[in-house]
Amino acid sequence: MNFEKREITKKSENISQWYNDIVLKAELADYGPAKGTMILRPYGYAIWEAVIDGLDPKFKEDGVENAYFPMFIPSKLLQKEKEHVEGFSPELAIVTIGGGEKLAEPLVIRPTSETIMYEAYSRWIHSYRDLPLKINQWNSVVRWEKRTYLFMRTSEFLWQEGHTAHATEKEADEMARKGLGWYKDFYQENFAIYALVGVKSNAEKFAGAQKTYTVELLMPDGRALQAATSHNLGDNFSKAFDIKFQDEKGESKYVFQTSWGFSWRSLGGLVLVHGDDNGLVLPPKVAPIQVVIIPVSPKEPNGIKDYTTEITIKLKGLKIKVDDSQNTVGWKFNQWELKGVPLRVEVGIREQEKREVTLARRDTGEKITVFLGDLKTKVDEVLESIQQGLLERSEKFVKENTRMAENYDEFKQIMNTTRGFVLAFWCEGAECEKKIKEETKASTRFVPLDAKEEDGKCIYCGKPAKHRWLFAQSY
């Protein structure tokens, strides 16, 4: 790879070009041959594995079990819940030929698995003893896209989808909120991204849900990213799919359900929030390589080989990589910066003589020199500091870019300049929501969880409004 090829658009100049450049050049992902598709390359997949390693144990601790349901959904199953089918119909991929024959009934490739899972739930659930039923899948789903926007809009994407059934509405709502909490915590603790949570408006909620909880992130260009959702489905699906149980008194009742999902779109957010002009910046907790060790006295490769080995032994337990390739030191520095490795360890003859090591932080560029004896402690400290520092920077950015608008002029002015989140009273009428979106490109993102009632006026129509909603333009 020559230097020219590695040139990246500046983030401040053209963020979407910069984004495409670094996703491709850091080898996170590539375009698939069919329109709308994406290849998740090994370096990107390793971050996806960090997502699985972060979320899956939380699910299991809570009693959620993994399973796998078929990708093929007979059309008639998908049609059982009215809002659901209406929501998904425009974006379906449909198999009409199988085994060389035209199919009598076309098969839909799952856009999400409510319908195929709940058909089974209706057969598996009989008694209150079968509840709660909590099943998760790590799979891919298909929602048609004509043009790929890497990670953000792809016809097929990896995600997990959890689907639970409960005896009471209250328990289902608690479950939906718990799922939301896992996602928020994951973003903050693992991705080091400050996350806001709340409830979607009717227009923005999941097709078929009673209530959609959402995690929203703010991107550097002031646009919001819907980063994960968790749905209280009420008994909408259990009525459509006839999922009933006998309660302790022997009465037959419908279950209450939830579903919640987290997709590879999250990786798009990770790139956008932390990356800089030199490439990715990965939080240590999810970085496929946490520390890269680079010999900087290339003319004495044997002289420092033993010392490099000593260093790798000291760093055991961390994800390390020694780059002893034939490339120049400058090339290596650029390459591992591009790939967002949190910490670089430089090893040269001088370091060896003094039994020292130079550490360079990816996030701040700061360099420090430490004694070999202190290396592991110091590296652990620095990685922790990077992880915390990234989260703090993210929180600061979100807070600075969340503004109150007391009237529609203020609202429009913000959307025309800085963008970001805007808190504004809204009457919760679909018409105002639509007009605001048409005129400012800003949609309702959510109302904060447990927002207390206030006595306000809708910024659009002036009618009474109980809550300040968060608005933003969005990805």
Add this chain to the structure above:
Amino acid sequence: MNFEKREITKKSENISQWYNDIVLKAELADYGPAKGTMILRPYGYAIWEAVIDGLDPKFKEDGVENAYFPMFIPSKLLQKEKEHVEGFSPELAIVTIGGGEKLAEPLVIRPTSETIMYEAYSRWIHSYRDLPLKINQWNSVVRWEKRTYLFMRTSEFLWQEGHTAHATEKEADEMARKGLGWYKDFYQENFAIYALVGVKSNAEKFAGAQKTYTVELLMPDGRALQAATSHNLGDNFSKAFDIKFQDEKGESKYVFQTSWGFSWRSLGGLVLVHGDDNGLVLPPKVAPIQVVIIPVSPKEPNGIKDYTTEITIKLKGLKIKVDDSQNTVGWKFNQWELKGVPLRVEVGIREQEKREVTLARRDTGEKITVFLGDLKTKVDEVLESIQQGLLERSEKFVKENTRMAENYDEFKQIMNTTRGFVLAFWCEGAECEKKIKEETKASTRFVPLDAKEEDGKCIYCGKPAKHRWLFAQSY
């Protein structure tokens, strides 16, 4: 669940009915609503997770990286390698409608990912420094089936597919054999199933491969199960997809490739080999629950609660389940036997008074009483003994059912009675292979790895034959 429902066909009476019964009743799997599809239920998925946990670290240690490629393959890509497309054409599922529109070019759902991955390999590989390239996917693939045979024949199945590219043919062949070794070891060490390995005939090899290595298991009904395959693809695909690299001298060369896969079919083999009239028998290394603890003095639940807790603490680190449900002790014994839990721990008032515990083995039914102080050591020993015992039993069965046939009469007699593997000279002519299969239902399974040349005569045509091949009827 009442007792009637739990009745299972006897394995000795009707093995395929027995198989269906226990797969369904032990809740490993269920039928999906679309023909040919299967749901992998949580208990079955937990075994699949044991497959991942067993194989994935071996791949990674060897430098194989995970990734994800799209399920959609444009038809023209699939058609690039002639034998490959011919082999797979009859079993494809094809998407013709996407996003509400008829597609200009239909998309095939991957039956395997050679073509979509190698299109990318041709773009990613430039120099010898990019080699070897080793990528694996844990995904699902689709090969059309009209009728589901749980785990064995399903339109969609979970598997992993590894795909590597190398500078030399020798290195590719070593890789293909290494993959085979991982599978064989996994079957023996984790699934406790004695496995044979060898090379497929031309007629039986993978469509597009130069050489197919296979792992074959023998099922209790004397039929063979092709349990995993590893292919040396030679340069068949690299020529079709133009995957070239510059070697150290600057010359442009085609890469040599391999692919290797292990699917959920393996779980079918696991059920068939070890199960008995009472249900599943799971080897401890892959059992989702290794030890079930059952209070057997139900009238004194509180009396033994503390003692049960003591026991669970002693068994920390194992996968344990305490069944303190309201069901009868008899029901619980049956239930956990059906689910194949390797070891049952019975806890009653008598045990508590003596500070003892009764252990019951699922494989032999043997019961022993141990002191609480020795519990963990003893349980570890017994689990190890079950794991070893199952493998030994499997090995004995395979060896007893692998017979030499010196002529076609002997061959036919074996296939009409005991079945099993038959070792027989074959001229390696396609015509004889076809006739033998038509007349006896037995196909060539493989020739052993590195079989030394002998001086024999084909049992069918009498012409010279260099090797004794293994024949069997197969799943």
